[in-house]
Amino acid sequence: xxxxxxxxxxxxxxxxxxxxxxxxxxxxxxxxxxxxxxxxxxxxxxxxxxxxxxxxxxxxxxxxxxxxxxxxxxxxxxxxxxxxxxxxxxxxxxxxxxxxxxxxxxxxx
Numbered sequence: 001x002x003x004x005x006x007x008x009x010x011x012x013x014x015x016x017x018x019x020x021x022x023x024x025x026x027x028x029x030x031x032x033x034x035x036x037x038x039x040x041x042x043x044x045x046x047x048x049x050x051x052x053x054x055x056x057x058x059x060x061x062x063x064x065x066x067x068x069x070x071x072x073x074x075x076x077x078x079x080x081x082x083x084x085x086x087x088x089x090x091x092x093x094x095x096x097x098x099x100x101x102x103x104x105x106x107x108x109x
């Protein structure tokens with residue numbers, strides 16, 4: 001899907017983040033999303049993967065193992081992306097000095 005599609009409302013995107021973003025890292029890199037939105041999308045993606053894993057555990061799995069292996073790798077990517085957002089490694093959170101300067105000067109840029 002097109003990772004640059006900003007026309008869809010957030011609640012629609014949140015319902016199936018994998019349909020709107022190619023990778024979890026694409027969520028981390030999206031500068032239009034707030035930290036809370038990024039975490040919400042990554043949590044939803046992780047829940048979708050967990051639901052598929054549960055279905056596989058209950059025997060509701062396709063005959064081939066490819067999608068399961070891909071889900072395991074994708075789950076690891078989601079965990080890594082979530083950690084990047086939580087630690088501020090997504091590089092979109094201004095430093096304390098910048099935030100203070102903006103507050104003191106009223107700057108918006």
